[in-house]
Amino acid sequence: MKKFLLVFPCLLLGANLQQINKDISANQKKIQKKENEKNQITNLLQKLGIQINEKYKKIQNIDLQITHLQHNISNNQNKNLNEEKSLVQYKNILKDLQDKKQEIRQKITKMLINDASFLIILNQNNPVSPDDIILQEIFRLLNKQGQEKILLLSQQEAIINQKIKDTKQTIENLNSSIAAQTNRRDTLKLMLKEQKNLIKTLKKDLAIYNKKLETINAERKSLDLILSNLNILKQKTQKEIEEEQKRQNALEAPLEVKQIASSYKTLSTATYKGPKTIAPLESFTIEQKFGPYFDPVYKLKVFNESIILVSKTPNAVVRNILDGKVVYAKEVPILKKVIIIENANGIHTIYSQLDKIAPTIKVGLKVQKGYIIGRVEQKLSFEVTQKDKHINPLEIFQK
Template sequence: MRIVPLLLTLSIALFSATSVEKKIDKNQKNLKTKIADGKNISSKLNDVAKDILKEKKKLKDINSQIANLRRNINKNENTVKSKVLDLKDLTIQNTNLMENKKKLEKKIIKVIAEDFSFYLISDKNYQDSSDNILAEEVVNKIGIIMQKEFLKLSHNYDEINKKISIQNSQIKNIKTSIKKLKSKQVKYATLKKSKSKSIKKLNSQKTLYKKRLLKIKKERDTLRATFRKLKIIKEKESQAQKQKKLSATKAVSSKSKLNGKMTVRQIGSSYQNSRVRKYKGAKTIAPLDSFTIKRKFGRYTDPIYKMKIFNESVILTSKTPNAKVKNVLNGKVIYAKKTSVLDKVVIVENSYGIHTIYAHLSQIAPTIKVGKQVKKGYVIGRVKNDLSFEVTQKNYHINPLELIRH
């Protein structure tokens, strides 16, 4: 008689578990879709962010060029003003010299004319007289003095003309330079306007993508909350079955809990607060032989979107394609399968409560199975380019770069 109620209880429990399993599967599919959508939008956001940074750098360079041009134009304009003033002074000097030269020429002509006319009208006796000789001597002296003065004025006139020619040439060159600089200034102003429009357009795209990403995140968080709730229900049902000491139910319950634990966990979440512990043990080998660090561990604020993000893992970019991924500590494989978001994932349980997680693998080694003991340096798979590497210890996250030599 005891068997019938027991079977009835078991049937109800199994039916309830099946119903919950269906809900979990449905929510898992929805969650995968939302995660994929979010990944796609995030990729577009990153592209837009890079474009914005490039355009801002170009705009900064253009502004710098415009500032330099403005300084050069101002400098040249000041030089032109100074040269124009010098030219004005020289022109005035030249005009005065020309007037003095003309006056001197008139004086010379007058003296010569008077001397010559006097010589013509004077009689021979006067010409031979001492007075005439004295007059000629005076005229000659005056002529020599005026000739020297005339030569001096002519020399000054030539010098000033040379200076005027040089100043005119310099002013012409400076004006040509200013014209070229102003032409460049117009060109850079046009470029600046174009880049400003481009940045404005990219910012509009960024705003649109951010809204879509936040919407997807909200939907994803809702699905995760539902998923956690269903998982709790499932665990409660498993506990109820355990209490009835049904060995078959206990086996199913144990397997369900293991699978649930591994599939629900999102490695490297950017949206959840994480507890961090500093690693104090000895350093070990890196999972890749040759690599660069693409993304570091910990909190940072995105420079474009001003969003606070926490990276629970690091991303190591292999310097060689299709590189081997090595286990970094002795341990046991507790998870090895493909996922929808993180590609192929291997999790190794190590000593002292440490777990090492290797994600985005392109291949998992055929020898890697759940339960297999693996030594340090054992090849667990391959990666095309980027390896996501995460380390935890007793519910705390550890900076993977503190664990490995690099």
């Protein structure tokens, strides 16, 4: 972008120093902002690290609980298996006892029948011999012994039945414990899975924020380098100002000089060949024309790259004269606010000395002919270039 006005060296250096100070201030604010972002992300990373450690501790605790439960389940399953075996043994013992009781009952019944038959025979055959009496007594003794054996077997049967009942209850209790422990183990496994998934998510967040921190550190280094260069430039500019002031004092340069035209030599120009368009101001007079002229005050031959239009109404709107795209829009020392629009065929239209830039104007915005780009209280400086040549703006629009 070409310079639109040329100022005496000391004034130009002062404007540059002012801009450098602004750049230093803006850069320091950016550095502070990056430092705040770095602190925020560092705190967040610490919190994420604490959360991840807590999740790992929770996972270890859950793992221990699952291991303990699995151990208890295995023990209870083994106990249950042993109880099942015992139950089968008790049932077999019970069956043996019942079979023995049945066998004794059958023997007693047989003896009672034989005893009854023997009594009938004794009653029919008198007198009774000693052998008969002995035989009868043997029957009675055998019957008594059988009854005693049945009683003993019944007692043993009652003991075995109680053991069977106790064993069944133990098996039932073990099965309930195994079921409860299995449910708890499965619940803990789900919790374990959730905690592992949370750790994966936290680790992803950790990686993202670590990457952001690396980016911020890189940006901070870049800003520090820019700030260092700006400070060097500031010192150099201040030295140049001091030297220029000494030189001007030696030459006794006039103190009231503010600015003069943009170039002291004839520039390369071109003729506009496109269609006519609108003027940037609706109602105006021309204060400064395009081209060379002789400055009677400073006795210098100068060349005006731009024209100066004086609006007949205050706070006048400034319109874009050709379709194009905004490539520059900001305030510049001495030139006030400046807008540069890139048009077709390598043409650039330059609007300076603006008092206001329209809030919609941003770099990259495509604007059509007639679009309001800003306002001026009185004067508008307007310049047109095509590639490396200057065009008389009055050739493009008609007053």
